[in-house]
Amino acid sequence: MFVESVVRWLLWSFLLQFELEVFAGSCPLRCVCRSEAKEVICSGKHLNSVPEGFSSDARRLDLSYNKIKTVGRRQFHSLPQLQELDLSDNSISMIEVEAFQGLQSLRTLRIKNNRLKIIPVGVFSGLSSLRFLDLSQNEILVFLDYTFKEMVNLQKLEASENDLVFISQRAFFGLQNLQELNLDRSNLTSIPTEALSQLQNLARLRMLRLTISTLPNNAFRRLHRLRSLQIMNWPTLETIAGNSLNGLNLTSLVISSCNLSTVPYSALRNLVYLKILDLSYNPITVIQGNLLGDLIRLQEFHLAGGSLIRIEPAAFRGLPYFRMLNVTSNQLTTLEESAFHSVGNLQILRLDGNPLACDCRLLWVVRRRLRLNFDGHQPSCTSPDAVRRRVFREFSEKELPKLFTCRPARIMDRKPRDARVEEGSTVLLSCKAEGDPSPSITWISSHKNVVTSTGRIRVLANGTLEVRFAQVQDSGTYQCLASNAAGNESLSFGLYVKEVPRNRTGPSFYTEEGWGEPSNPKAANSSAQIAKPYPFDAKTLIIATTMGFLSFLSSVAICFVFMFFWSQSKGQIKHTATIDFVPRSSMGGGGGDGGDGGRFTMKLI
Known part of the structure; x- marks a missing residue:
């Protein structure tokens, strides 16, 4: 057996050497x-x-x-x-x-x-x-x-x-x-x-x-097995159609370094298998609340290097597997706990590179600073001055309640401001509040709906409620709600709109200073007008007749002057004219040779 093995090894070595040569x-x-x-x-x-x-x-x-x-x-x-x-x-x-x-x-x-x-x-x-x-x-x-x-x-x-x-x-x-x-x-x-x-x-x-500027509807149809789609460095891409990603079963989607100004919620809503979403380096300013809930398997959201200034409450609600948020290098001043479905699932958080205001809204992050993974980039405070440039890991547990504080929202002027106006008026109801952080103002209409910033009844940028062309059905109680992370306060306003009498058409407006009227508030009551037999008085008739007669004489004089100068330009004027004629036969024969001609002379005057 040993000899046979040696022979085989030698034979194999020989063949290998021969092949190599x-x-x-x-x-x-x-x-x-x-x-x-x-x-x-x-x-x-x-x-x-x-x-x-x-x-x-x-x-x-x-x-x-x-x-x-x-x-x-x-x-x-x-x-x-x-x-x-x-x-x-x-x-x-x-x-x-x-x-x-x-x-x-x-x-x-x-x-x-x-x-x-x-x-x-x-x-x-x-x-x-x-x-x-x-x-x-x-x-x-x-x-x-x-x-x-x-x-x-x-x-x-x-x-x-x-x-x-x-x-x-x-x-x-x-x-x-x-x-x-x-x-x-x-x-x-x-x-x-x-x-x-x-x-x-x-x-x-x-x-x-x-250099593609838009993703049209059904751009990737039939790619049912596509799992990863990367769209990067399209500087002209501004629009993503609502059905552009229809039919896809993506687990990873990257649309970065483009020109999107908003999160494309409509296009994303059908991506129920999506786990990673990267929208970094787009000029997106806000992540709205309750609009990503369809992405039930989402685990990571990246929006680094954008223009983000706000993440609204419930922005990531309905995402039970969400574990990583990367919003580094934006313009965020805070990140509230209410933005998440469950902060207990959050593992990695990138907040560095933002002008963070270290108050009660960020207290939940600081308290988890030892458990959260900041991916090697500790967040730091930009305001207030007492904690400027301090990174989160430097804070001790004892000083947190003293430093990370807020002042509840408070409405500044709470005196009654019920308004009684007439139909067609414009009403401005002011609601000013103070607090730290600055409170947001929300108005609730008389029909228990949140008033938006558009429409006939709207909230202005300064928090004032504007009711344009008030109608009788606008009457009721309007509620101003001032709120921030530390608390909220409300104040009710009564609005009573009275139907305008038919003989009044001029609009008016109501403000804190009182009523205002337009520059020409003349009312026209056509139903009360009485017909007059003579719409003009005698003086008016005389003046009108005289002016008309003078205009007629002026026209005639101009015509004669014009005819005079025209005739002068034709040479010497003849004052007589000689006319030859042949008389018509008395019989109806057609005027052959039956009569002699005649002549007479006319004098022109």
């Missing part, structure tokens, strides 16, 4: 062949064309960083076992049809950083085993129909940094197993929706540095 003996000039790994390294050898003489057993061929310009038809047909081919960083501008025919084992093909402008249909014929294709950093203008049709096992296509202006509808036909597609930095001006719909198994799509 054969592989080494087939190495092209200026290339390095590594027998153990069956690699041929021809990188950076100033080659102008693909060399010959490769061993048929080669598994990896590196031709990068050369000066190759053309890849001919069946250029690598003698390498049936080749699994990786690198043609990156050459000057390739032409690849002939069936250039890679015979590479039935090839899994990785890199043609990065060349000068390709177009890829003829059939170039990738025979690459049925290919898993990864890198076409980035070329000058490709268009992907034609069926360009990749035989690459049925391709899983990742890297097509970044080309001059793509158009992707044909069937360009991706045949890529039935493609998992990842990158279309960064191209000249596309719209989403190639029809082309993408061919990729029904696509899981990851990345589109960076494009």
Whole structure:
């Protein structure tokens, strides 16, 4: 048994040595062949064309960083076992049809950083085993129909940094197993929706540095298996249509470094599987309350480097798995506990880079400073002066109740202000409050509804309630509610609107100073008018008649003057005129030769 094992080992060693010597003996000039790994390294050898003489057993061929310009038809047909081919960083501008025919084992093909402008249909014929294709950093203008049709096992296509202006509808036909597609930095001006719909198994799509200004409805239809979508560095993107993400089952969505001014709530509402949402580096100013509740599986929300000034209460309500909030480098002064579904689930909080006001609203954060993970970036106070620049971890438990305090909201003037007005008036009801932090003012209408900042009855920016063109049905009790984190206070106002008599049409308005009237409050009562037999008096009639007579005489005089000067311009005027005539026959014969003519002279006056 021992002798048999030794013989087998010797035989195996001999065969291996023979194979290595054969592989080494087939190495092209200026290339390095590594027998153990069956690699041929021809990188950076100033080659102008693909060399010959490769061993048929080669598994990896590196031709990068050369000066190759053309890849001919069946250029690598003698390498049936080749699994990786690198043609990156050459000057390739032409690849002939069936250039890679015979590479039935090839899994990785890199043609990065060349000068390709177009890829003829059939170039990738025979690459049925290919898993990864890198076409980035070329000058490709268009992907034609069926360009990749035989690459049925391709899983990742890297097509970044080309001059793509158009992707044909069937360009991706045949890529039935493609998992990842990158279309960064191209000249596309719209989403190639029809082309993408061919990729029904696509899981990851990345589109960076494009100049597309809007995401239309159904932009990614049929991509039901897409899990990750990255849209980054689109400086002109301002609009995301409400149904643009319909049909997607994303778990990760990144729309960052764009120009969104609001969170696209309508587009997000159907993404019930979403776990990570990143809207960083957008000029978003507020995260509104109760609008993200449909994202029931959301775990992370990122909005770093934006223009955020407020996160409203209940902003993350209904998100039981929410564990990370990243709002670093914004304009937030506070973050209230009421914004979250449960602060007990929160694990990572990035608040650094914000002008935080360290008062009672942030007390919940400071008390959890040892349990919360600030990701290595401790928040610090900007105000008040007593704690300016102090980071949260520096505070002791004893000083927290003294430093992190608030003053409850208090309405400043509580005297009765009931208003009794007439219909059509404009009423201004002022409600001013003080406190620390500054209270917010909310008005409740007589119908128990919250008054908004728009409409005939609205709340002005300074908290004043304005009722324009008051109606009888506006009568009732209006309640002003001043509130902040430390407490709230309310005050009721009575408004009584009286119906305006029919003989009054001029509007008025009511303020704290009293009633105001328009500059011309004349009322017109058409029903009370009495017809008069003579609408004008005698004096008016005389003046009107005289003016009319004078105007008539002036017109006649002008006509005579004009006729006089016209006649003078025609020379000497004749005062007589001689007229010849033939008398008409007394018989009705038509005036033949029956009578003599006559003549008479007229004197012109």
